[in-house]
Amino acid sequence: KAGVTQTPRYLIKTRGQQVTLSCSPISGHRSVSWYQQTPGQGLQFLFEYFSETQRNKGNFPGRFSGRQFSNSRSEMNVSTLELGDSALYLCASSPSGEGYEQYFGPGTRLTVT
């Protein structure tokens, strides 16, 4: 099976702009989670979707949002970008709704200038 794919892989944006990142899970996986990874904070949970419903959300401001489509593909959006949003954004899919076994995509490296 093909792995989790994320697009784009690299992105440079200016403060104040918005960005949309895309994730295609492994075929058959209905659970998709998003994480922000930075050297200082490690892997931080953004949100999780299961069957098009947001299951839960991490402690991030409302500028961070996401959705999942009927084919399980997911997008996350960050509006009004800040310098501190520069990070690696990782998407992971899971074969079950329990999410304890997650398969990560290569990530999108976002740089905000």
Added chain:
Amino acid sequence: GQSLEQPSEVTAVEGAIVQINCTYQTSGFYGLSWYQQHDGGAPTFLSYNALDGLEETGRFSSFLSRSDSYGYLLLQELQMKDSASYFCAVRDRDDKIIFGKGTRLHILP
């Protein structure tokens, strides 16, 4: 609060055995997962413990003690390719997935 504690760095010799510990404090607990991440790569799933005891997968084993809120990842017959960061993770009672800050494993030849 909810947190996972891991050592920031561990150093071991090629061919040896190393143990990476993880202690957790969460309002609920549904099992402990372990992931490996090489520099520039994405995390890859290694193991999951829902119940107390040892789970073995090749050279890697993972242990959980729910009564002690403690788990560890054991890597045997270390190889240079095992140099990476290792993360423990839990899903807590609020249904959120929490990762530890990661343990950087350095392997000496």
